[in-house]
Amino acid sequence: MDILKRIKELTKIINQANVDYHTYDNPTMSDYEYDMLFKELKELELAYPEYKQPNSPTDKVGGVILDRFQKVTHDIPMTSLSNAFNFDELADFYHRVQKEIEAFELISELKIDGLAISLIYENGNFIKAVTRGDGQIGEDVSENVKTIKSLPLTLTKPVNITVRGEIFMPYESFYKLNMEREKEGLPLFANPRNAASGTIRQLDSSIVSKRGLDLFVYTIANSDDFEIDTQHKALMLLHKLGFKINKRYGLSNTLSDLFETINDLDRTRQGLNFATDGVVVKVNQFNYQKELGYTARHPKWATAYKFSPEVVETKLLKITFQVGRTGVITPVANLETVEVSGSNVSRATLHNEGFIRDRDIREGDYVYLQKAGEIIPEIISVNMDKRDKQLPFEMITNCPDCNSVLVKKESDADHFCINPDCPSRNINQIIHFASRNAMNIDTLGEKVVETFHGLGYLNNIIDIYSLKDHYDELIELPGFGKKSIDKLLEAIENSKTMPFAKLFFGLGIKNVGAKVAQIIVDELSDIDTIMSATKEELTSIFEIGDVIADSIINYFKDEKNLEIINFFKKNNFVLFQEKVKKLDDHFFSGKTVVLTGTLEHFSRNELSDKLVLLGAKVSSSVSKKTDIVIAGDQAGSKLTKAIELQIKVLSEQELLEILNEE
Ligand code: IVH
Numbered sequence: 001m002d003i004l005k006r007i008k009e010l011t012k013i014i015n016q017a018n019v020d021y022h023t024y025d026n027p028t029m030s031d032y033e034y035d036m037l038f039k040e041l042k043e044l045e046l047a048y049p050e051y052k053q054p055n056s057p058t059d060k061v062g063g064v065i066l067d068r069f070q071k072v073t074h075d076i077p078m079t080s081l082s083n084a085f086n087f088d089e090l091a092d093f094y095h096r097v098q099k100e101i102e103a104f105e106l107i108s109e110l111k112i113d114g115l116a117i118s119l120i121y122e123n124g125n126f127i128k129a130v131t132r133g134d135g136q137i138g139e140d141v142s143e144n145v146k147t148i149k150s151l152p153l154t155l156t157k158p159v160n161i162t163v164r165g166e167i168f169m170p171y172e173s174f175y176k177l178n179m180e181r182e183k184e185g186l187p188l189f190a191n192p193r194n195a196a197s198g199t200i201r202q203l204d205s206s207i208v209s210k211r212g213l214d215l216f217v218y219t220i221a222n223s224d225d226f227e228i229d230t231q232h233k234a235l236m237l238l239h240k241l242g243f244k245i246n247k248r249y250g251l252s253n254t255l256s257d258l259f260e261t262i263n264d265l266d267r268t269r270q271g272l273n274f275a276t277d278g279v280v281v282k283v284n285q286f287n288y289q290k291e292l293g294y295t296a297r298h299p300k301w302a303t304a305y306k307f308s309p310e311v312v313e314t315k316l317l318k319i320t321f322q323v324g325r326t327g328v329i330t331p332v333a334n335l336e337t338v339e340v341s342g343s344n345v346s347r348a349t350l351h352n353e354g355f356i357r358d359r360d361i362r363e364g365d366y367v368y369l370q371k372a373g374e375i376i377p378e379i380i381s382v383n384m385d386k387r388d389k390q391l392p393f394e395m396i397t398n399c400p401d402c403n404s405v406l407v408k409k410e411s412d413a414d415h416f417c418i419n420p421d422c423p424s425r426n427i428n429q430i431i432h433f434a435s436r437n438a439m440n441i442d443t444l445g446e447k448v449v450e451t452f453h454g455l456g457y458l459n460n461i462i463d464i465y466s467l468k469d470h471y472d473e474l475i476e477l478p479g480f481g482k483k484s485i486d487k488l489l490e491a492i493e494n495s496k497t498m499p500f501a502k503l504f505f506g507l508g509i510k511n512v513g514a515k516v517a518q519i520i521v522d523e524l525s526d527i528d529t530i531m532s533a534t535k536e537e538l539t540s541i542f543e544i545g546d547v548i549a550d551s552i553i554n555y556f557k558d559e560k561n562l563e564i565i566n567f568f569k570k571n572n573f574v575l576f577q578e579k580v581k582k583l584d585d586h587f588f589s590g591k592t593v594v595l596t597g598t599l600e601h602f603s604r605n606e607l608s609d610k611l612v613l614l615g616a617k618v619s620s621s622v623s624k625k626t627d628i629v630i631a632g633d634q635a636g637s638k639l640t641k642a643i644e645l646q647i648k649v650l651s652e653q654e655l656l657e658i659l660n661e662e
Pocket of ligand 1: 079080081082109110111112113114115116117166218219280299302304
């Protein structure tokens with residue numbers, strides 16, 4: 001078989017199948033057939049890397065990891081648009097155009113709420129994707145953009161074209177991502193736009209490939225090179241070339257037509273699976289666009305009409321309070337259920353006392369509610385016309401659960417329950433400790449924790465490890481039984497070998513999320529070093545500031561917390577170094593290791609956990625201090641640097657051999 005020929009052929013067939021599926025919504029082969037071809041190509045590329053095509057669809061799964069993004073100057077600058085916030089301002093735009101052009105057509109396209117991207121193709125092959133940046137200079141995010149399923153890697157014609165479009169995160173991907181982040185204790189993205197731009201700035205493209213970004217294309221920057229004379233024809237051509245375009249656009253010839261088009265678009269956008277924040281109105285004819293030209297900042301031939309966010313009024317029935325795992329008290333508005341921007345809302349956070357006071361929000365008030373960034377419902381203000389005898393808000397002084405006196409520091413907006421025995425605090429702490437990204441005690445979820453806590457079996461995280469002493473009682477509990485308790489106890493036993501960073505995160509220290517926990521553990525390695533670290537030592541770690549350092553120091557001042565730490569120490573949990581020390585003679589112990597590229601047998605996290613258990617320190621960048629670089633598929637600049645610095649490089653195969661041997 002002519003391997004090169006087959007690789008080229010597979011590349012072409014799979015790229016075409018991708019376009020058929022994602023752009024034209026018209027799958028031309030079964031999933032199975034697709035998977036088989038994909039597998040064949042992947043295997044051939046592995047065996048004959050020299051034949052791999054630059055536009056290979058196998059790159060769509062990501063894997064390249066960069067140190068930073070290269071700056072790129074846009075050949076044709078990426079301008080932004082003037083805004084129109086209401087129909088009056090839109091009419092002004094229309095009349096300004098009318099002054100110069102007698103009769104013209106307008107094309108109105110939905111304004112997708114994501115981030116602008118410029119895509120460069122040569123000979124019909126994808127070459128580069130560059131962010132908008134300041135409009136003149138952007139960043140090369142090609143590796144990340146390549147992972148977007150609907151991006152065609154090869155066009156249907158061998159053209160040289162620069163196109164512009166919007167990368168966005170569909171709601172479904174957005175909700176999924178935030179759910180995962182919540183479990184990991186990471187801050188949530190406020191809206192799909194932030195999530196999309198955060199994702200496109202990831203240096204590890206395999207993370208991007210998992211986040212479900214999507215892309216609409218709307219402009220041909222070098223439209224003069226093609227035989228088209230309107231924006232409408234540009235959209236059709238883009239579609240024909242294999243790009244996904246948003247088909248919701250309308251043409252209008254008069255101002256009242258335009259208003260109608262916009263109202264139509266506004267009405268139908270609710271059910272869409274992506275966020276929109278307005279309508280981009282463009283003069284359709286290119287010759288008129290040229291005639292109108294640009295102001296210093298914007299094209300005169302287009303404007304962005306912004307939808308006003310939907311605001312609804314509803315009654316605030318009651319303000320209740322939640323106790324978080326750190327003891328933070330959050331006031332919550334319990335509302336008469338209303339629909340806003342397509343979903344039912346009956347609760348909204350009131351953040352803290354200051355938020356309520358600033359707006360003078362009172363129980364029984366009628367309040368205006370808006371979905372900020374279209375997602376998180378927020379109370380914006382009170383309808384004072386309906387204010388009657390409602391009493392001013394009073395912040396509670398005692399914990400709604402344990403009744404102990406709340407504490408608020410001058411520097412903090414929040415009130416805290418500092419009673420270490422507070423049931424709500426403890427329950428939330430236990431739930432956090434057992435959660436997937438902490439100790440991953442599978443079946444110890446919210447309901448079970450609440451039940452066991454109510455029955456007195458679980459008062460704090462230490463109690464988790466003496467549940468086995470109550471075996472006979474537990475299996476008798478309604479809804480449990482032998483099988484489920486056995487499974488639970490097994491998961492608890494397994495958690496004892498969790499890597500230190502997971503346990504450290506599981507402690508639930510205020511401001512210490514999963515990532516921060518990992519950083520601290522990477523730097524300070526064992527609990528004694530962390531406990532004795534001074535504020536200066538903690539803040540000397542790159543990502544750690546005063547707030548986190550103070551939380552950590554305060555955590556270890558508390559007698560109750562020290563009890564917990566001593567328990568883990570006494571019971572030889574992985575954290576506490578003993579185990580690691582025993583492994584002193586392992587190949588990896590004491591070595592600083594950097595992982596790069598995609599590995600076949602492990603996820604990065606898995607391998608990293610494993611190496612830490614073997615006594616290695618896993619670091620994210622290659623420097624003179626690095627001892628070993630483990631290079632998977634498509635290792636990028638880190639591998640180059642390792643070779644430059646003459647650092648030992650292991651392939652996955654070599655790694656497996658070492659792990660098996662020892
Ligand atoms: S045309 C010079 N069309 O909105 C014309 N923009 O400030 C450039 N956007 O930066 C933009 N959907 O990120 C155009 N259908 C659409 C759009 C769109 C979203 C974004 C784009 C641009 C911003 C306008």
